Amino acid sequence: AKCEGEMFRGFEGILRGRDPLDAQQITQRICGVCPISHGLTSVQCLEDAFGIQPCDNGRIEQNLILLANYIQSHIIHFYHLAALDFVDITAILSYSGKDSVMQQLKSWVSTCLARKDLFPAAPFLPRFEGDYIADKDVNCHLIHSYVKAFEARGIAHEMGAVFGAKLPHSTSIVPGGCTQEVTMERILAYTTRLNKLKAFCEDVYLPDVIAAAGIMPEHWGTGKGYDNFLSFGVFRTNAEGDKYIPPGVVINGKWEAFDPKYITEQVGFSRFSSQSDLHPFDGETSPAPHKENAYSWLKAPRYKGHPMEVGPLSRVMVNVLSPEDNWIKKAATKVLNAHSLKAQQLNSVLGRHLVRALEAIWLIPYAYESLDQLAIGKKTALPLSIPDKAQGAGFCEAPRGALGHWINIEKKKIANYQCIVPTTWNCSPKDDAGVIGPIEKSLIGTPIPDPKQPLNSGRVVRAFDPCLACAVH
Numbered sequence: 478a479k480c481e482g483e484m485f486r487g488f489e490g491i492l493r494g495r496d497p498l499d500a501q502q503i504t505q506r507i508c509g510v511c512p513i514s515h516g517l518t519s520v521q522c523l524e525d526a527f528g529i530q531p532c533d534n535g536r537i538e539q540n541l542i543l544l545a546n547y548i549q550s551h552i553i554h555f556y557h558l559a560a561l562d563f564v565d566i567t568a569i570l571s572y573s574g575k576d577s578v579m580q581q582l583k584s585w586v587s588t589c590l591a592r593k594d595l596f597p598a599a600p601f602l603p604r605f606e607g608d609y610i611a612d613k614d615v616n617c618h619l620i621h622s623y624v625k626a627f628e629a630r631g632i633a634h635e636m637g638a639v640f641g642a643k644l645p646h647s648t649s650i651v652p653g654g655c656t657q658e659v660t661m662e663r664i665l666a667y668t669t670r671l672n673k674l675k676a677f678c679e680d681v682y683l684p685d686v687i688a689a690a691g692i693m694p695e696h697w698g699t700g701k702g703y704d705n706f707l708s709f710g711v712f713r714t715n716a717e718g719d720k721y722i723p724p725g726v727v728i729n730g731k732w733e734a735f736d737p738k739y740i741t742e743q744v745g746f747s748r749f750s751s752q753s754d755l756h757p758f759d760g761e762t763s764p765a766p767h768k769e770n771a772y773s774w775l776k777a778p779r780y781k782g783h784p785m786e787v788g789p790l791s792r793v794m795v796n797v798l799s800p801e802d803n804w805i806k807k808a809a810t811k812v813l814n815a816h817s818l819k820a821q822q823l824n825s826v827l828g829r830h831l832v833r834a835l836e837a838i839w840l841i842p843y844a845y846e847s848l849d850q851l852a853i854g855k856k857t858a859l860p861l862s863i864p865d866k867a868q869g870a871g872f873c874e875a876p877r878g879a880l881g882h883w884i885n886i887e888k889k890k891i892a893n894y895q896c897i898v899p900t901t902w903n904c905s906p907k908d909d910a911g912v913i914g915p916i917e918k919s920l921i922g923t924p925i926p927d928p929k930q931p932l933n934s935g936r937v938v939r940a941f942d943p944c945l946a947c948a949v950h
């Protein structure tokens with residue numbers, strides 16, 4: 478199995494020579510799905526270089542913007558990126574209800590099926606054929622949720638824009654905090670939207686994931702990857718750097734504490750000419766499109782030399798296997814017991830979907846708690862000055878997993894900037910020793926009854942929620 482990233486973008490080159498404060502605006506443009514994670518990781522990288530910590534209001538606002546983006550991202554993933562691997566869209570032809578969007582969808586799919594020569598009905602058809610959910614009512618129910626999920630994502634975007642000023646690319650986040658003042662109006666604007674998202678996640682999203690899992694239980698057994706999980710931790714709870722979702726590392730099933738010095742990027746099979754295995758402070762981005770044996774525009778990030786899975790599953794696993802008791806371990810154990818599942822079974826297609834839905838639900842009480850901690854009228858950001866020469870690193874979790882940014886500042890300008898992005902970890906090509914990446918590993922052994930219709934490979938890959946645009950950056 479090979480994962481290829483087939484494009485070069487060059488953000489790290491674009492950043493060189495610019496004002497360090499541009500970094501959080503430019504890196505947000507790496508992606509329209511997870512811009513807040515890039516903006517906040519960049520902000521943390523700059524805070525580290527400037528030697529400042531955000532004030533309480535600013536830190537909480539940053540968390541609330543990111544949290545809104547997490548919920549939006551998890552919903553887009555399940556419904557609009559992955560559900561059609563399971564749901565039979567042609568079941569809409571049997572829809573007889575009154576929802577006007579569903580009726581329009583039915584008419585569009587039916588036109589496309591009748592005139593396949595004229596209309597490929599993207600993103601629904603063409604598709605690989607195979608064992609989709611058979612029950613028409615279940616399919617229609619899930620297609621209805623698919624439609625409702627657009628509305629939920631709109632609400633999540635609005636919720637993020639309350640403190641983010643706009644989304645997808647926020648203009649308010651800055652090193653040291655956020656430029657949006659805290660007002661009662663803003664707290665209420667966020668709260669009313671959070672109430673609606675709570676209802677969607679609890680009454681629609683999680684039940685839909687559980688229903689789909691009940692129909693396709695064989696996918697508890699597909700997509701097993703390495704027992705290597707990495708999380709940088711996310712949602713800073715104080716100025717000391719504690720995080721609501723704590724960081725951690727699991728290598729071959731054994732937990733250890735996270736230490737950024739063990740991160741490197743190898744390029745043996747990547748289209749880059751730099752030296753291999755560099756730490757990101759010394760990282761280089763030197764494209765070599767015709768390099769022999771190279772098959773991807775992704776570098777191969779490694780932790781202590783190991784390929785690592787990142788994402789919601791890793792955030793759960795590093796805490797379930799941690800020696801310390803924490804809220805994630807308790808919450809995950811409760812769900813595992815309720816569904817008679819073992820933690821190891823989460824290392825699968827269905828496990829990755831389940832933990833993503835659970836995380837959306839788990840974050841909602843934390844959002845209410847954070848809103849209560851905002852202090853109306855108090856400062857939200859700090860004065861800052863750019864040092865002549867400094868280094869900084871930022872570690873955050875994007876919805877898709879561990880995200881790190883590294884900066885070297887010289888003469889008050891960016892001398893070097895490196896990003897290691899969640900999908901670069903997950904879709905990593907082979908490293909210098911020929912060891913395959915996490916998604917490559919999880920594809921091996923996947924049953925493909927008809928090689929012309931590799932539906933199951935799509936299911937395995939998409940369960941990781943990959944974003945190649947981010948990965949190549």
Ligand code: NFE
Nearest residue numbers: 508511875877900944947
């Ligand atoms: Ni383009 Fe991203 C997330 C980041 S994935 S979506 O989540 O960082 O590599």
